[in-house]
Amino acid sequence: MSAKVSAGKQVFAIVKKDVLAELRTKEMVIAMFLFVVLAMVVFSQAFGVILNDLDRVGGGLLWVAFLFMSMLGLNRSFVHEKDEGCLEGLLMSPIDRPLIFFGKMLGNLLFLSIVELFAVPIFFVLFRLEMGASMAGIFLATIFLSNIGIACVGTLLSTISINTKTRDLMLPILFMPVIIPLLIAAVSATGGIMSGEELTEVYGSMRFIAVYDIIFLLVAYALYDYVISE
Amino acid sequence: MKKSSLILASAGALLLMAGIYLAFFVAPDAVVRIDDRELVRYSQKIFYFHVPVAETALVFLLLGGFFGAMYLGTRKRSYEQMSYAAVEIGFIFVILVMITGILWTRADWGVWWEWEPRLTTFLVLTLMYAGYFVLRSSVQEESAKARFGAIFSIIAAVNVPLTFMAGRLDSLKPVHPKVFTLQGASMEGPMLAAFLVSMFGMLLFATSLYIMRLDLLRAREDIEYLKEELEVG
Amino acid sequence: MPKQMAELLKNEKQPYTGAHAEIEVTGLSKYFGKRKVLTKISFELEKGGFLSLFGPNGAGKTTLVKILSTLVAPSEGTVSVAGLDPYKNSAAIRSKIGLISHSPLLYLDLSAEENLRFYGAMYGVDNVDARIDELLEQVELDHRRYDLVRTFSKGMMQRLAIARALLHRPSVLFLDEPHTGLDPHAVDIFESLLDTIRQDHTFIMITHNIERGLALCSKAMILYNGQIAFYQNKADLDTEMFNEIYRRKVKGEC
Helix, strand or coil: CCCCCCHHHHHHHHHHHHHHHHHHHCHHHHHHHHHHHHHHHHHHHHCCCHHHHHHHHHHHHHHHHHHHHHHHHHHHHHHHHHHCCHHHHHHHCCCCHHHHHHHHHHHHHHHHHHHHHHHHHHHHHHCCCCCCHHHHHHHHHHHHHHHHHHHHHHHHHHHHHCCCCCHHHHHHHHHHHHHHHHHHHHHHHHHHHHCCCCHHHHHHHHHHHHHHHHHHHHHHHHHHHHHHCC | CCHHHHHHHHHHHHHHHHHHHHHHHHCCCEEEEECCEEEECHHHHHHHHHHHHHHHHHHHHHHHHHHHHHHHHHCCHHHHHHHHHHHHHHHHHHHHHHHHHHHHHHHHHCCCCCCCHHHHHHHHHHHHHHHHHHHHHCCCCHHHHHHHHHHHHHHHHHHHHHHHHHHCCCCCCCCCCCCCCECCCCCCHHHHHHHHHHHHHHHHHHHHHHHHHHHHHHHHHHHHHHHHHHHHC | CCHHHHHHCCCCCCCCCCCCEEEEEEEEEEEECCEEEEEEEEEEEECCCEEEEECCCCCCHHHHHHHHCCCCCCCEEEEEECCECCCCCHHHHHCCEEEEECCCCCCCCCEHHHHHHHHHHHHCCCCHHHHHHHHHHHCCCHHHCCCEHHHCCHHHHHHHHHHHHHCCCCCEEEEECCCCCCCHHHHHHHHHHHHHHHHHCEEEEECCCHHHHHHHCCEEEEEECCEEEEEEECCCCCHHHHHHHHHHHHCCCC
16 A cells, blocks of 8 residues: 555545536535526516616626525535545545545535536526626636635535534524625626726726635635544 | 732723713814804714724734634643633624614714625624624534634634725725814824723723633633532542 | 553453554543543553443543544543554554444445545555455445445445445454444344454444443453443453443443
């Protein structure tokens, strides 16, 4: 047996295992996708009048839908690990704790991004929005950049919430206040793109999202060992 | 009550009273001009209370995160208690910020609530730290409670400056608080003096509360331990 | 023999300890604040030994095993597993220990083979395909290797869990209430499997099953309130004393 197991292989194995299980059941991605579309329908019915002004509120609608959808997935993400004691099995294997985090986070990031890739076109069609190709690039980049933060903070906090009595009730309470700075910046960036604002302001928000991502990646890297082992 | 906390509490109380005196009788009044008439906005006096409360809250919340990190690093129970007590005191002061902020908003702008960046920021902080207490009460095992509490106190402390920064992004258009028009424009002279006295008094007062709370936590831990010892026999 | 151990063991029949102990625990304590979870635990287990660990819930059995398997850091005392300190060489030790628990530690939505392959990657097992073939044959599950674990019976899951635990050829195995939830037939299969791997491994088993626990072990220990209440070699086990202490401490009868 090799003395030192490759970190890349371990992270990849975790992601692969989550993707395999998801491909088999598809329960998470489909539920998340349906949730996003349903949220859009609910918004259109609940805020019918404002929607005439969609350039300004559209970004907000999109992010509220994405945020709640991401919590669905994040909650599921550790249920598999906890239910049959797999997390203990994982902890007993010679893997560095932060690698477990990166594996789980990359999986969450992947699922989140895939669902959004399908949801964004539907959003544009449903709300009759249009966007040029170059703008669409920046738009998607903003979403992906925000996804990193969502997946990072979400993975970190769902590892905590899964260990509480209330489990999935706990995640939103912890997750939402921590994610609000990112939400503000993401809404500002996507809203800015949709209403054709100066790009410098959009870039300012994107830079903030990037800073947020980096800070919480570092926090997660430093703290995950404590989160996951006693 | 221990002597140290008694001295701190009395010094803090004296300074706070001095601060109130300075605020009302020495510091300049805030004046707004409406149609050539000058109106004194006495509601601005709450500034000398509101801002020190806010800064004290932030100091203790950040301290909570710092001691949380110390606990994770050393696994000494005392750091965990220090972190928990700091977050508790910080939380009380955050709620005070909300109350004084709402009063000021009501008096100055005539509404109970305004989605103004800094007020919003403190609302988010209130909710975030409420989550801290919910989290702790939702974990049964003592060591896990301490561990998760410490971890979340760090995450939350990191998020405090981020929340402030996000509040300054363009989407939430700042309605104001730099706007109280003062005869002496920026903060200097008597106004600064009144502010600093209040600020210092508030910090001393909060520190005395902190020490008392910490003593209480330690005593409670001792009693719990003794109770268990008795049960086991 | 360490001094603390001699003090702790008031029984006259102290267990024999070999020169090359696979697991060595000296003066181990774990506390949280003032609360003690484990107090001055000392024992040794020779290579190939089998320690059965009894005790009521909350006696510290799980914490002891978690310390030995690098998941929890001790507050005091020294621990050595396969000649290594779990806290300092955690990665090295983890590749030498395996866990068979009452939960299978398997992903239900993956097939038997995928589960083993995943853990193989975690442990960096060489020649993982050949190893998986060999193990699946050993636990008689090769006909189900592509089926989802979700479709397995409890007994089959437990067999796969054993294969999972043996995958990286550990030298020490921890068994955490492995009999829980198994029907008698599954227990038979489980124990015949244990028999085949018995001589190459060192075991520590947490159990509430006195009969099975005493039958399998080479040493028996009762933990109560974080302390060793009983510790003897099976060869000269005082069954009456064991039963007496077990009845008093574990069942709480007077």
